[in-house]
Amino acid sequence: MPWSRTKNESLWMTSSPSTELPADLVEGVRASLSPDQFGGWLAALPHGAGRVIRAHTEGAIRELEAEVGPLPPLPESDATQIRAIPSDQLEAAKAWPGFQDGRAWMHxxxxxxxxxxxxxQPGDRVLDLCAAPGSKTGHLAWLMRQQGELVVNELSRNRAQRLxxxxxxxxxxATVLTGPGESLGRRLGPTFDRVLVDVPCSGTGRVWLGDPRTWGEWSVRAVKRLAKLQRMLLHSGIAALKPGGTLVYSTCSLLQEENEAVLAKIPGDVTVEWTKQFTPEPAVPVIEEGFFLARLRRE
Structure with missing residues (x-):
């Protein structure tokens, strides 16, 4: 990934909403995306992403809609218990008590x-390698219908308590472990049907100009450090995977260094079935965050 500034950078930077952001961050995203995707990311910077409700109980979505109005389906999702929460309904939705008492979860x-x-699938043995705060773990258990074995790990004890x-x-x-994910897979051995490796990342897919915390600690050095950790976590997840098992690698980053480049160094007995890069789309009812998914299978 080219991190040096281009000669024309000042021209497009001064005419875009990205002028507040570190120039290397913007250049890294530009180099990682197609022109259309990069344009969508720039256009979405002044807007925060929406949220999604995943209902745990019958009627939860109807109850929330009674408070905030109709909620649209999430694009590319046919799940009846999932709805998008557009940003203009988000504050009202957050006040709904169902998110505090377990009737639903906000993603x-x-x-x-x-x-x-x-x-x-129900009956699977599943590992969530970097689990806190638990939204994805909860979704995994929901899809498993609470049948099977779910093992979750979180290095930080404070975050593990929250989990x-x-x-x-x-x-x-679920069985909750608190240890370094980089070595956990080798310790547990190839005993899992499915493994989720949702790694710490630079968060470039969640950058929002309205919240400087979404980019304030970003640096090229941090990206390089994270990419090294991501490779170690991915290899650890693979070590825990049975032959024939499935692994998903995910980030909320748009940078190739944290996505495709990490996948380029997987073991020879693992194949990448597919990858998908999601980028913000300001025109849709709920603005997407940028994120990356890859599904791998061990031979």
């Missing part, structure tokens, strides 16, 4: 697509 548009990509609270709120039974 980002990216996170709600991860578990269906892994497609766990346990959220699992309890969702009435989910």
């Amino acid at each position: 980002t548009p990216g996170s709600v697509r991860v578990a269906p990509a892994l497609a766990p 346990q609270r959220n699992l309890k709120l969702m009435n989910i039974v």
Whole structure:
């Protein structure tokens, strides 16, 4: 990925909403996307992404719609218990008590697509390698119909405690581990039917000009450090995967260094079945965040 500034950078930077962002961040995204995708990302920067409701109980979506108005389907999702929450309905939706008492869970548009990509089945043994705060873990258990074995890991003890609270709120039974994900797969061995590796990343898919925290700590050095960690986590996840098993690698980054470049160094007995890069689309009812999914299979 080219990180040096281009000669014409100042021309397009000064005429775009990205002028507040680090120039290397913008250049890294530009180099990673097609012109149309990059244009969509620039256009979405002044707007925050919407959210998604995933209902745990019958009638939860109707109850929320009674408070905030009709909610559109999430693009490319046919799940009847999932609806998009456009940004103009988000504040009212957050006040609905169903998100605090376990009737439903609020996801980002990216996170709600991860578990269906892994497609766990009832009876599977599933590992969520980087699980906190638990939204994807909950979705995995929902798809498994709470049948099988779910093992989740989180290095940070504080985040692991939050994960346990959220699992309890969702009435989910799981084995919670607290250790370095980079070595966990080799310790557990190739015993899992499905593995989710949702790695820490630079978050370039979630950059929003309205919240400087979404880019304030970004740096080229941090991306390089994260890419090294991501490779280690992916290889750890692969080590935990049975022959014939499925792994999903996901990030909320748009950068090739954290996505395609990480996949380029997988072991020879693993194949990439498909990859998909989602980018913000300001024209749709709920603005997408940028994120990346890859589905892998071990021979």
